[in-house]
Amino acid sequence: xxxxxxxxxxxxSINIQRCLESVKWADEIIIVDSGSNDNTVKISKQxxxxxYEVDWPGFGPQKNRALAYATSDWILSIDADEFISEDLKNExxxxxxxxxxxxxxxxxxxxxxxxxxxxxxxxxxxxxRLIKKGEGQFTNDLIHEKIITDGAVGILKNHxxxxxxxxxxxxxxxxxxxxxIWANENKERKKSNIGIAILHxxxxxxxxxxxxxxxLDGREGFLMAVSNSIGSFYKxxxxxxxK
Numbered sequence: 480x481x482x483x484x485x486x487x488x489x490x491x492s493i494n495i496q497r498c499l500e501s502v503k504w505a506d507e508i509i510i511v512d513s514g515s516n517d518n519t520v521k522i523s524k525q526x527x528x529x530x531y532e533v534d535w536p537g538f539g540p541q542k543n544r545a546l547a548y549a550t551s552d553w554i555l556s557i558d559a560d561e562f563i564s565e566d567l568k569n570e571x572x573x574x575x576x577x578x579x580x581x582x583x584x585x586x587x588x589x590x591x592x593x594x595x596x597x598x599x600x601x602x603x604x605x606x607x608r609l610i611k612k613g614e615g616q617f618t619n620d621l622i623h624e625k626i627i628t629d630g631a632v633g634i635l636k637n638h639x640x641x642x643x644x645x646x647x648x649x650x651x652x653x654x655x656x657x658x659x660i661w662a663n664e665n666k667e668r669k670k671s672n673i674g675i676a677i678l679h680x681x682x683x684x685x686x687x688x689x690x691x692x693x694x695l696d697g698r699e700g701f702l703m704a705v706s707n708s709i710g711s712f713y714k715x716x717x718x719x720x721x722k
Contacts, residue, residue, distance in 0.1 A: 480551075480575040486510050494559045499526040502568075513535035543619070558641070562640040574609070581610065581611040582632045584608070585607075590643050590645075594696065596700060599696060599700055609635070614629070673719070676713075680711050683708045
């Protein structure tokens with residue numbers, strides 16, 4: 480069974496080489512770049528000649544473009560700031576020989592401000608990333624896209640390592656950008672006022688920090704709960720001002 484790796488990129492020169500080194504064992508690597516002005520494309524071309532430079536339609540549509548370029552029996556989708564360990568590689572190579580499932584979820588271990596979090600809902604964070612060609616596609620969501628497929632989905636044991644930025648400023652910038660996109664997508668479907676925004680913010684903090692025990696991750700667990708709470712508040716406030 481052959482395997483394609485698909486990666487979408489934009490200004491990922493800090494991360495892309497580490498990512499590509501971890502998947503150079505694959506039969507083909509496909510990069511879909513949306514106008515990087517750093518060394519992302521140059522570095523990528525050292526690992527594959529399948530580099531496509533296109534516009535940016537959003538995460539879901541962009542990953543479906545990458546999916547369409549893939550020609551192998553199986554497709555593994557990863558992000559530029561992720562890393563495939565040797566153990567996960569071996570598990571994937573063994574798994575694709577099986578006919579038990581057409582898609583697999585993979586646990587993901589993510590860092591936040593330099594620390595890998597094990598609580599607050601961040602672990603094991605199963606994401607469907609390995610799929611047999613023709614058995615599914617990504618949703619067209621502009622953010623928080625996911626693979627949809629018919630039938631049962633298997634679960635692998637070894638995890639993807641997700642190196643998020645160590646800088647708090649980058650986390651806050653991402654929160655601001657994603658909350659705007661979410662509000663644009665949901666402004667016709669969600670009701671909102673200041674009271675609703677406050678309640679969602681409070682509930683988000685309680686769910687992450689207390690119910691899901693984010694406090695066990697120390698300072699970074701608290702910061703993650705607060706930033707998600709603020710993000711939830713602004714998602715609903717932005718709906719108010721976009722209607």
